[in-house]
């Protein structure tokens with residue numbers, strides 16, 4: 001497929017088979033300012049995001065936090081801060097963060113950004129400043145393919161019962177992945193009043209603990225309609241944040257043993273995340289294993305190159321991270337906050 005526009009040319013797709021084309025790869029015709037090109041072709045980009053889930057812009061030199069900020073702002077209607085997120089990150093520029101600070105020996109299973117929250121980014125951008133020496137690729141999974149291959153009973157149950165996330169922040173126990181944050185890191189403030197205001201506005205119940213820590217509970221979607229196409233999307237973090245998903249660098253058998261050992265020592269309520277259905281019911285580990293299996297089978301990966309800029313529709317593409325060695329700096333920025341008031345989408 002060759003599509004040539006004034007600023008760039010479509011070189012192909014990251015993955016293509018009889019059933020689906022997934023993720024466009026775009027290259028510049030000649031040296032071009034990507035922010036200007038995104039504005040010039042904004043309508044075409046919106047159409048392509050809906051058709052292909054995401055676009056990898058390669059060869060545009062998005063290799064610094066300041067360039068990332070400028071380009072991401074051109075890709076969004078509205079930037080969105082990463083407040084209340086589940087991963088530790090560092091802010092490198094207003095609205096631009098490191099993609100994660102999870103220890104390099106662990107992989108991160110593909111997921112949608114902030115699908116546990118009442119408001120999540122409709123668009124998500126990444127830029128590669130430094131590719132890893134080895135590994136560190138980004139697995140991507142088509143949300144449409146996930147829906148196609150998940151058993152309808154699983155989808156229906158998650159849609160009906162929704163998903164609850166009880167979070168313990170730094171007081172919680174779990175694997176040493178650097179995943180735990182203090183509440184101050186998570187909400188980017190030292191003020192309890194600010195945390196309380198944020199939680200009230202975002203439908204998060206909270207409880208201050210005698211230790212000075214915090215416990216929160218929020219219930220999010222199990223399945224959400226795409227705000228533009230109306231497609232049903234399996235949109236939640238259960239497969240990633242449930243204790244059965246705890247990442248380890250070891251084999252699955254060793255991991256299962258480590259989790260069993262943990263659960264005999266600590267109640268699940270002590271875990272830094274405890275995921276249940278919205279009605280409080282426990283989730284079935286084989287069902288969550290099935291979700292992870294389908295995601296693993298559907299995933300495609302690519303090697304980052306310095307200067308790559310990746311723009312995703314956050315309700316059509318799940319993203320993750322492979323283990324890596326060496327320095328690696330991938331930046332991320334969230335945009336176009338999206339939520340639902342009843343059945344009506346409220347998006348930027």
Ligand SMILES: [Fe+2]
Pocket residue numbers: 111112113319
């Ligand atoms: Fe993520």
